[in-house]
Amino acid sequence: MKVLFVGDIVGSPGREAVKQFLPGLKKDYSLDFVIANAENAAGGSGITAKVAEELFECGIDVLTSGDHIWKKREIFDFINTEPKILRPLNFPTGAPGSGWGVFRAKDNSKIGVISVLGRVFMEALECPFKTTKKAQEAISQETNTIIVDIHAEATSEKVALGWYLAGQVSAILGTHTHIQTADERILPPGTAYITDVGMTGAYDSVIGRRIEDVLERFITSVPTRFEVAVDNVQLHGAVVDIDENTGRASSIVRIQKKLIC
Numbered sequence: 001m002k003v004l005f006v007g008d009i010v011g012s013p014g015r016e017a018v019k020q021f022l023p024g025l026k027k028d029y030s031l032d033f034v035i036a037n038a039e040n041a042a043g044g045s046g047i048t049a050k051v052a053e054e055l056f057e058c059g060i061d062v063l064t065s066g067d068h069i070w071k072k073r074e075i076f077d078f079i080n081t082e083p084k085i086l087r088p089l090n091f092p093t094g095a096p097g098s099g100w101g102v103f104r105a106k107d108n109s110k111i112g113v114i115s116v117l118g119r120v121f122m123e124a125l126e127c128p129f130k131t132t133k134k135a136q137e138a139i140s141q142e143t144n145t146i147i148v149d150i151h152a153e154a155t156s157e158k159v160a161l162g163w164y165l166a167g168q169v170s171a172i173l174g175t176h177t178h179i180q181t182a183d184e185r186i187l188p189p190g191t192a193y194i195t196d197v198g199m200t201g202a203y204d205s206v207i208g209r210r211i212e213d214v215l216e217r218f219i220t221s222v223p224t225r226f227e228v229a230v231d232n233v234q235l236h237g238a239v240v241d242i243d244e245n246t247g248r249a250s251s252i253v254r255i256q257k258k259l260i261c
Contacts, residue, residue: 001105001244002029003147004255005173006036006060006237007180010201010208011044011228013259015054017200017235021257022059029239033105035113036200036237037149037175038085039065044208044228046071049078052085062086062103064115066151066176067122088117088151089135090126100135102142109244111147112139114169116161118152118176128157129164136168144170144247147240151176155195162193170247171240173197178207180236180254190248198236198256205229233259 004025009015018036025031038060042051045068052063062084069075069087079085079097089099100114114135116128132148139146146169150158158174165172171192174181180198187193199208206214209226217224235257241250 001032001107001109001111001145001242003033003035003111003171003240003242004029004031004237005147005149005197005240006034006235007196007198007200008037008039008175008178009041009055010178010199011040013228013230013233014199014201014208015041015051017233017257017259018055018058018060020259021235025255025257026059031239032107033103033111034060035062035064035147035149036060037065037151038063039068039151040208042072044226046075047085048072048074049082052078052082056084062101062113064113064149064151064175066117086113086115088115088125090116090128090131092126099131100139102139109145110143111145112143114139114146114148116148116150118150118154118157120152120154120157122153128152129161132161132165136165145242145244146170146247148172150174153177158195162187162191166191170242170249171252173238180256182254184238184252184254186249186252190246190250192240192249192252194238194252194254197238200235200237201233202229202231203234204231
């Protein structure tokens with residue numbers, strides 16, 4: 001099974017990149033399943049029902065998220081009716097939606113997807129290690145193919161989760177920093193890992209936002225509205241090849257596609 005994970009989609013430029021590149025990627029890599037982090041897909045922060053449906057129509061199978069999942073009020077109700085949108089599973093009991101699910105790939109085999117939020121330099125939620133392990137144990141009753149999106153700030157926390165779950169999940173793919181790392185590897189005995197898959201949006205920016213807005217905030221410390229940048233739009237992500245019988249990954253390949261207007 002070949003799975004594409006698309007890095008954090010930022011605003012309409014990111015959605016346009018998905019629309020233009022995903023059909024070709026599906027063909028070139030013979031993809032069976034597509035996951036994307038979409039917590040910034042609506043206006044650069046949050047996600048709406050309309051934006052989610054747009055991304056599903058583009059060919060994405062499951063949307064993961066992170067600390068911005070609740071930025072748009074309408075998601076509170078919609079996430080309870082749309083199982084293909086996952087919020088981080090380590091929010092406390094009672095939070096809307098679910099943090100993991102089991103889905104069907106193109107070949108009808110099952111694939112489990114987990115969305116989890118780190119705690120270092122971020123909101124103090126339930127333990128990402130223990131909650132992810134619990135979800136992995138539940139999913140493994142149905143399938144050995146399991147993908148984890150660890151949405152975290154600290155590289156150490158992501159790497160630690162990788163080693164904690166090595167051999168128990170198919171892939172641990174980092175999101176949140178919007179900068180693709182070059183440390184893709186297979187952790188023994190068969191777990192694909194990368195600290196951050198990158199961002200899908202404008203790269204002539206500061207992690208997807210207009211450079212001048214962010215510079216003003218850094219230089220003056222005055223609260224500033226960060227508008228979504230639009231120049232040099234790219235899609236970043238990773239393709240993982242998985243044996244659906246064992247759940248073990250045999251390869252992980254970084255993806256970088258530049259939009260030509």
